[in-house]
Amino acid sequence: MKVLVVGGGGREHALCWKLKRSASVTEVVCAPGNPGIVQDARCVNVGAEDIDGLMTLARDEKPRLVVIGPEVALVKGLANQLRAEGFAVYGPDAAAAELEGSKSFSKDLMHEAGVPTAKFETHTDPDKAEALIRAWGAPIVVKASGLAAGKGVIVAQSIEEAVGAARDMLSGNAFGDAGSQVVIEEFLAGEEASCLFLVSGDTILPLASSQDHKALLDDDLGPNTGGMGAYSPAPCISPAIEQEVLKSIARPIIAALKARGAEFIGTLYAGIMLTANGLKTLEFNVRFGDPECQPLMYRLQSDLGEVLLAAAEKRLDGVELEWDERKALCVVVVSDGYPTDFEKGQVIGGLDAVEAAGTTVFHAGTAEQDGVIVNNGGRVLGVTALADTVAEAQSLAYDALENLNWQGGFYRKDIGYRAVQREGV
Ligand code: AMP
Ligand code: GLY
Numbered sequence: 535m536k537v538l539v540v541g542g543g544g545r546e547h548a549l550c551w552k553l554k555r556s557a558s559v560t561e562v563v564c565a566p567g568n569p570g571i572v573q574d575a576r577c578v579n580v581g582a583e584d585i586d587g588l589m590t591l592a593r594d595e596k597p598r599l600v601v602i603g604p605e606v607a608l609v610k611g612l613a614n615q616l617r618a619e620g621f622a623v624y625g626p627d628a629a630a631a632e633l634e635g636s637k638s639f640s641k642d643l644m645h646e647a648g649v650p651t652a653k654f655e656t657h658t659d660p661d662k663a664e665a666l667i668r669a670w671g672a673p674i675v676v677k678a679s680g681l682a683a684g685k686g687v688i689v690a691q692s693i694e695e696a697v698g699a700a701r702d703m704l705s706g707n708a709f710g711d712a713g714s715q716v717v718i719e720e721f722l723a724g725e726e727a728s729c730l731f732l733v734s735g736d737t738i739l740p741l742a743s744s745q746d747h748k749a750l751l752d753d754d755l756g757p758n759t760g761g762m763g764a765y766s767p768a769p770c771i772s773p774a775i776e777q778e779v780l781k782s783i784a785r786p787i788i789a790a791l792k793a794r795g796a797e798f799i800g801t802l803y804a805g806i807m808l809t810a811n812g813l814k815t816l817e818f819n820v821r822f823g824d825p826e827c828q829p830l831m832y833r834l835q836s837d838l839g840e841v842l843l844a845a846a847e848k849r850l851d852g853v854e855l856e857w858d859e860r861k862a863l864c865v866v867v868v869s870d871g872y873p874t875d876f877e878k879g880q881v882i883g884g885l886d887a888v889e890a891a892g893t894t895v896f897h898a899g900t901a902e903q904d905g906v907i908v909n910n911g912g913r914v915l916g917v918t919a920l921a922d923t924v925a926e927a928q929s930l931a932y933d934a935l936e937n938l939n940w941q942g943g944f945y946r947k948d949i950g951y952r953a954v955q956r957e958g959v
Contacts, residue, residue, distance in 0.1 A: 535558060535559060535560060535561075535597075535598035535599060535839060535843070536559075536560060536561040536562075536563065536595065536596070536597045536598055536599075537553050537559055537561070537562050537563070537597055537598065537599045537600075537601060537839055537842075538563045538564075538565065538591070538592060538595055538597035538599070538600045538601070539553065539562060539563070539564045539565075539567075539575065539600075539601045539603060540564075540565055540582050540588060540600065540601070540602045540603055540604070540607055540612070540625075541564070541565075541582045541602070541603025541604045541607075542564070542565075542566045542567050542568045542571065542577075542582055543568075543603065543604065543824055543898045543899075543913070544824055544825055544827070544828055544864075544866070544896045544897065544898035544913065544915075544916040545603050545604075545821075545822050545823070545824035545825070545827040545828070546564060546567070546568075546571065546603040546604075547568065547570050547571050547574070547828075547896040547897050547898070547916075548827045548828040548830075548831040548832070548896050548916075548918075549601060549603060549822070549827065549831065549838070550562050550564050550567070550571050550574040550575040551573075551574045551831060551894070551896070552831040552834060552838045553574075553575075553601075553838050553839050554574040554575065555838075556837040556838045556839035556840065557837055557840075558837050558839040558840040558843070559837075559838075559839040561576070562574060562575035562576070563575060563576050563577075563578060563591075563595055563597065564576070564577050564578070565577070565578045565579075565580040565581075565582065565587075565588060565591055566578065566579050566580055566581055566582060568897045568898070568899075568900055568901070569897060569900050569901060569902040569907055570895065570896060570897025570900060571897065578591060578595075582603070582604050582606070582607055583604075583606050583607060583610065585607065585610055585611070585612050585615065588607070588612060589612075589615055589616070589619075592616060592619070592621055593619070597621070598622065598843065599622045599623075599624065599839065599842060599843045599846055600616055600621050600622070600623045600624070600625075601624045601625065601842055602623065602624065602625030602800075602821070603821060603822070604821065605631065605634050605635070605681060605819065605820060605821050606681060607625075608625050608626055608628070608631040608634075608635075608800070608820055608821065609628060609631045609632070609634070609635035609681065610628065611627070611628035612625070613625045613626060613627050613628070613631075613799075613800075614627045614628055622843060622846040622847055623799070623846055624799065624800055624842040624843075624845055624846045625799070625800040625801075625820075625821065626796075626798050626799060626800040626820050627796065627797070627799075629791075629794070629795065629796035630791050630796040630797065630798045630800075630820065631820045632796075633787070633791065633802075633818045633819075633820055634681070634817075634818060634819045634820045634821070635680065635681060636679055636680065636715075637677050637678075637679045637680075637717045637817070638656040638679040638715050638717055640817070640818050641654050641656070641717055642656075643787065643790050643791070643794075644787065644815060644818075646790055647786040647787050647789065647790035648786060649782065649783050649786050649787050649790075649815055650782060650783070650812065650813055650814050650815060651814055651815040651816075652675070652719040652720045652721075652722050652814055652816075653719070653720040654717050654718060654719045654720070655717075655718050656679065656715055656716070656717050656718075657700070657704075657715070657716050657718060658704065658714065658715050658716075659704075660700060660701050660704045660705070663676075663697075663700040663701075663704065663716055663718060664697045664700065664701070666718055667693055667696045667697050667700065667718060668693060668697075670718070670720065671693065672690055672691055672692050672693045672695070672696060672721075673689065673690060673691050673721040674690055674693075674696045674718065674719070674720070674721055675687065675688070675689050675690070675718070675719040675720070675721055676688045676690060676696050676699040676700050676703065676716055676717075676718055676719075677716060677717040677718075677719065678703050678708065678709040678712045678713040678715075678716060679712065679713075679714075679715035679716060679717055680709065680711060680712025680713065680714070680715070681712055682709045682712045682713075683760055685709075685757070685758060685759065685760065685873050686703075686708075686709050686712060686713065687758050688758075689721065689758070696718075700716050700718065703716050704716060722807045722809050722814050722816070723809060723810070724807045724808045724809040724810065724814075725770050725807070725808045725952065726745065726746070726748075726805065726806065726807050726808075726816065727743055727744070727745050727768045727770055727771050727805075727806055727808070728743070728744045728745060728746055728764070728768070728803060728804075728805055728806075728823050728826045729743060729771065729776070729779045729783070729784070729803075729804045729806055730744070730801055730802070730803050730804075730822065730823065730826065730830070731780070731784050731801065731802045731803075731804075732800075732801060732841065732842075732845050732850060732855075733784075733788055733798045733799065733800060733801070733802045733845070733850075734799050734844070734845040734846075734848050734849075734850035734851075735797055735798075735799065735848050735850075736788075736792075737845075737848075737850040737851045738780065738784050738785060738788060738802070739850060739853060739855065740776055740779075740780055740784075741801075741830055741855065742766050742767050742830060742833060742834075742855075742857050743766060743767045743768040743771035743776065744764050744765065744766035744767065744768055744823070744826040744829055744830060745764060745765060745766075745768040745770070745952065745953070746761045746762075746763070746764045746823060746825065746826055747761065747762045747763045747764065747946060747948075747949055748760075748761060748762070749762070750762060750872075750873065750946075751946065752946050752947055752948045753948065757873060758873075759868070759872065759873045759912075759913075760824065760873070760912075760913060761823065761824060761825045761826070761866060761913075762825075762865075762866050762868070762945070762946045762949065763825060763863070763864055763865045763866050763945070763946055763949030763950070764823070764825045764826045764828065764829055764863075764864050764949075765829050765861060765862060765863035765864065765924055765927065765928075765949065765950045765953060766826070766829040766830050766832075766833055766861070766862050767833075767861065768953070769952075769953050769956050770808055770952070775808070775813070778813060779804060779806060779813065782813065783804050783806065783813070783815050784802055784804060787802070787804075787818065788802065798820075799845060799846060799848070800820060800821065800845070801819075801820065801821050801822050802818065802819075802820065803818065803819035803820070803821065803822070803823050803826075804817075804818055805817040805818070805819070824898075824913075825864045825866050825913075825916050828862075828864040828896050828916045828918050829862035829863060829864050829918060830862075832858075832862040832864075832894070832918050832920055833857050833858040833860070833862045833920070834855065834856075834857060834858075835856040835857060835858055836854075836855050836856045841853060841855065858920065860920050860921060860922055860927075861920070861921060861922070861923060861924045861926075861927050861953070862918060862919070862920045862927060863918070863919055863921075863924060863927035863928055863931055863949060863950050864896070864916045864917065864918040864919075864931070864949070865916070865917045865918075865931045865932065865935065865945050865946070865949045866898075866913055866914075866915070866916050866945060866946075867913075867914050867915040867916075867917065867935070867938065867940070867943045867944070867945045868912055868913050868914060868943070868944050868945065869899070869909050869911070869912055869914055869942060869943065869944070870942045870943065870944045872912035872913065872944070873912060876909075876912060876942075877909075877942060878901075878908070878909055878910050878911070879903065879908050879909070879910070880908055880909050880940065880941070880942040881906050881907070881908055881940070882900065882906075882907045882908060882909060882914070882915075882938070882939070882940040882943070883906075883938075883939035883940065884937045884938045884939035884940070885907060885915075885938070887934075887937035887938075888917060888934045888935060888937045888938050889934075890937075891930075891933060891934035891937055892919065892930055892934060893917050893918055893919045893930060893931055893934040894917075894918045894919075895915055895916070895917055895918075896915070896916040896917075896918060897914075897915060897916075898911060898913045898914055898915065898916060899911020899912060899913055899914045900914055900915070909940070909942065909943070914943065915938075915943075917931050917934060917935055917938075918931070919931040919934065923957050924950045924953035924954050924957060925950075925954045925957050927950070928949065928950045928954060931949070932947070
């Protein structure tokens with residue numbers, strides 16, 4: 535079958551890479567794709583947020599299946615429009631995508647469904663937000679309610695920092711409209727993990743566990759980013775915890791959405807924190823995580839095209855996923871200055887040598903200029919390795935990165951450290 539993938543980041547590169555290696559798939563088309571994705575798909579220059587352009591493309595290409603990668607298109611209702619014209623679509627309708635599109639909606643639904651999460655209040659008035667922050671004290675977490683590419687969460691160590699963040703968001707300076715409502719949350723301490731599920735109506739199929747590294751700097755310091763690296767599986771997620779996440783988080787939230795008339799078809803991403811008081815849900819996303827998708831696709835052995843088509847057509851019941859037992863780890867290389875300001879257009883050399891050293895380089899914010907690859911966004915590359923242990927996968931990725939020739943690139947040096955500590959070698 536022909537599959538159309540929407541998006542052009544590292545997640546979509548991993549999806550196209552895996553789809554190309556699926557027996558059920560004869561052709562992968564990607565909009566807009568990127569210079570790495572051209573290895574695995576035919577890229578068509580239609581933006582991932584250009585809903586009209588994507589509809590025209592789908593009508594022209596007539597794919598058997600459309601896989602929507604990024605959240606913005608989902609929140610804007612691309613899946614609704616495609617389904618209305620009879621396409622098989624992997625990705626939720628707009629009503630279900632609100633779970634990610636509005637943190638205030640998501641927290642209210644969690645509350646209603648009895649899903650464990652941090653205590654919170656939603657505010658639009660800066661003075662009321664400040665009063666709450668002063669009453670609760672620091673550390674405290676301030677979140678822009680709308681979409682902010684993973685950057686709209688401030689974990690504030692002081693009251694002043696939290697008040698400043700809330701005022702910046704509510705004034706519209708920080709994240710535009712996305713900050714016109716803020717969610718203020720109790721700070722949770724613990725280890726985080728990403729638990730993703732393939733969902734098709736009432737059928738909820740867990741994917742392998744993974745762990746992202748959201749902070750910019752080693753030792754989880756610095757500002758939050760969209761993700762600086764990830765690995766799978768996450769040893770902190772035991773089979774018992776996986777069952778608990780399914781039972782107490784995934785099932786009730788999908789049921790609560792359904793009760794509101796929003797059926798879910800696509801990936802449910804639960805960001806969870808293992809706290810001293812049990813499991814808590816940090817957030818829901820309605821798509822594969824980026825960069826979690828890269829190690830997950832690297833380990834998945836099932837035919838991705840077949841599985842996603844089954845989900846899109848509500849035949850997921852009875853499907854089982856097969857995984858490589860080995861550990862996969864992805865180090866994200868970003869442009870110096872990300873997540874705020876960075877220069878674009880710098881030449882990136884050595885990519886072939888990084889891959890020749892035994893890794894796969896998933897492209898994100900890259901562009902091709904005069905036949906060379908340059909950086910064109912904040913998160914640029916995902917260097918991904920597979921090995922028997924996380925420690926070995928980590929060494930493989932970092933040794934390969936020695937071959938990268940890009941002065942303006944930056945990456946964390948400790949991706950996977952928690953698992954490596956657990957492996958204890
Ligand atoms: P979110 O987009 O809501 O998952 O938040 C992004 C990141 O901020 C999470 O991955 C956590 O690292 C951190 N975070 C979010 N909420 C909390 C919280 N209540 N307590 C501590 N850290 C949090
Ligand atoms: N890796 C975090 C996210 O995809 O939102």
